[in-house]
Amino acid sequence: MTEKVSVTIDGAIIRAPKGLSILDAALDHGICIPHLCRVPAISDLGACRLCIVEHIQNGRSKVTTSCTLVVKEGMVIHSNTEKIKRLRRNIAELLVAEAPNSRAVQDVAMRCGVKEVRYPFRNNNCILCGRCVRICTGRLGEKAIGFVGRGMDRRVVAPFDLKSKLCRECGWCSDLCPMTMTPCGGPMHKGQERLCTNCESKQTSLDQMTGYCVACYFGKGFQCERHPERFTGIEE
């Protein structure tokens, strides 16, 4: 049997197997910490930073991503403080301004409390979450695509920006891609940097359920495995 350790997340004492990340431990116990770049059962990047939590150590709080933080006996974690909510909202705002053209990103932004976006929209095709890269190199071991370049030139391509010979066209990459989800029909254009009213009405109920799984509308291949039954009939 796997050894277990006790951690405290938002006041709840949780017994989690050694080696598990705080994010997985929380999700397993119904505490929904928002996340985007995570791919279940594959090593985490810590790229989207949405799953940040406050880790209390020696009386001092440190902001860190829960997906890269491994459970340790006696750890104290706060996932939903005012500070975390503010920081998470700012990150989500940056993300949605980059790609308002994806339902997944819209959902995450809404989930993190973004109402108005203070940056001009960009409608990028990729938010560099790396889900495709990790399924390709991590689970399938193919290494057909990867992150290339750096900074603003960073992109996901195959060597020399051509189609890789290693690609078996399994399609996992596009299944996991948040950008393949058709956005809602709200005002998603430059100059109308808001989320639609539909999202806003959901926001009210979310505010009352913070910290719990709200079964947000991530599409096929994207769902966190918490409530698979809710995704059998995807609402459009």
Place this chain on the structure above:
Amino acid sequence: MNKIHSLDRLRNFRQGIIDQRKKFAATMIICGGTGCQASRSKDVIEAIQNELASQGLTEKVHVRATGCHGFCEQGPILVIEPGNIFYCHLTPEDAQEIVSKTIQKNEIIERLQYKDPVSGNRILTEAEIPFYRAQNRLLLSMNRLVNPGDIEDYIAIGGYSALGKTLAELSPDAVIQEITAAGLRGRGGGGFPTGKKWTETRNADGDEKYVICNADEGDPGAYMDRCVLEGNPHLVIEGMMIGAWAVGAFKGYIYVRNEYPLAVKNTRIAIQQARDLGILGENIFGSSFSFDIEIARGGGAFVCGESTALMASIEGKVGEPRAKDVHTAVDGLWHKPTTLNNVETWANVPAIIHNGSAWFAAMGSKGSKGTKILALTGHIKNTGLVEVEMGTTLNSVVFDIGGGSSDGKAVKAVQTGGPSGGCLPVDKFHLPVDFDELYAAGSMIGSGGFVVMGQNTCMVDVAKYFLTFLQDESCGKCVPCRLGIDRMLEIVTDITEGRGKPEQLDLLEELGATTSETSLCGLGKTAANPALSTLRYFREEYEAHIHNKKCPAGMCQALITYQIDSETCTACGACMTACPYKAITGEKKQIPTIQLELCQKCGICRSECKFESIQVN
């Protein structure tokens, strides 16, 4: 070559070198660092050697081509001992006169003497120069004593004896205790207590451990690591060896920028010479300690200053940082316990072991001990590397050592710590050079770049400069750093181009705070500092750009126009020749006019005009 396999051999070897050099009546110390090489010091050295040979003095005068002395602006530099005579701005043509007058007859050549820009006086000796006088050159002063390409020089000044003492007398725990008691903190930027880091690696599980020297000085405006590694590589190697003994490492890496070709070359030579003498290798000085060092050249990425990225780079991978919930001291290079310190930190180690921790801890301020090398540059009279005791005030650095602003106007600010640091205005110059005090003021010592800014520097432009730099250097892995910096740059660009809105300043502050709190690595965590510190201390400049659409310093291209002042213009035509866009036209001996529709506002005409006739509106 005979190997030095015991401490006695080291002592004899050293005595032999000293005896052999007694024949020299004088020593000519010539700087051959990167800065002086740019000023043709190689030719000067050659000319002097030829001249000594032709006057039959080769056996009497020792010529030592050293590493950087830190006063690059005056290069090439020559110091003649005994007498401490200081000559600067040498050319190969001066060699004949120097040898026949100063060496042969003790005559001073006035035109080669240093002229103090503050008083205008000629100064005879190196020790009297104000630039050097106010410093405490613990590390830098050693550079003039050694030729970096000659291990004998280093051994002659007592080199590797601290290592000898360590291996003969001190247990690893005793070494760590000394370093901890000395209060040495990391010189690379973070100021992390070195002893604590070493303890973590020492206590970590596993037999395979590493030490690394970070010489990837990516911080623009800082070059002390280049100077120390290039000028005195054995000092760094000795420091690493003592550290390796303490933490239990058998292998070290020096990660050095490829943009520093001379440092790479000198370090290679030094490692080879140490191997040849058996100082690096198996059973060093007859002890149980074995150690070797390899060089890894950086590929030009600022983010590789971050420990996890640097280690990935040594492993031959892309320099992307990873989460550091477990310190690299425990989980580092190839997932083995690794101690990573910066060049200057390692260089401080031998002297601490040699002189004892109390000696080191007696220098400096409460929380910051010893000395710090600063790269003093920008709009200032004396530029160069200065080494001061921790706790020295910024006033003393900028005015006593630096001699104040270069154009006679008031100094506006000093930017400390490079892209991770911030700008401090003149009314903060009472602050000491101290890790904690500068941090509290919204800046940091960082690696020690001190760029002085005058009235012509626009602080919004400074923020834009650093954000552009950081956007270029961010690895792009995490959202707050990649997009946060990009959006901050977007806002600052809006402001400098006259599209700024008042509410953007609050957004800039909020975004800066988010980037600092949530980024994955140190690059992102400190990326907002230049923008936040300029906003904190120079908010009125931001507001002038937003409300009045004016750039007070006259730097932001979109907000200015150029005009030729007909009263001071002498119609020399220099601006017409200079303008690469052919936007300045006019007849011969007539005052030219600027064609505004062609003018790109590049500022080249203004910099080329000798009469300050190009005005900014």
Place this chain on the structure above:
Amino acid sequence: MPQTTLDTILDGRRSQPHQLIEVLQDVQAQNGYISEEAMRAVSKELGVTLLEVYRVASFYKAFSLSPRGKNVITVCTGTACHVRGAKLLINQATAQIGVETGKMSADGLFTIENVNCLGACALGPVVTTNTDYHHHMSPGKMRKLIKSYQKNNKEEAANE
């Protein structure tokens, strides 16, 4: 690049993945840039996937993936050089040669690059052409420097 050069570079480094950056540095130095062919060869010889070689080559600034001009003019844009007018030098060079930074000029004579610091801050603004250092540069000095290279090239062409 010739196979023999590549062989010399790879000598003693084959099948050592951690030597990737060192090898690419040498290829860059020998060849002026890193070609697709070189990357494929390095990938095979070091035992590193092609993807990883391409990632590394595209990540580090030291590596150029396209050919560079006969003369590489590198303008230091470190902080000290920036406040002393490095931008003017880039303006001068790009306007005079008629090519943006990072690209090769149409005649293949020049590439203008910027580097974040050459560590000669006290002498700023600093420019290097190939391996020569030029200190205390001004737009005027830059103009003459570029002209001298253009003139040399014309003379060389005439002599051939």
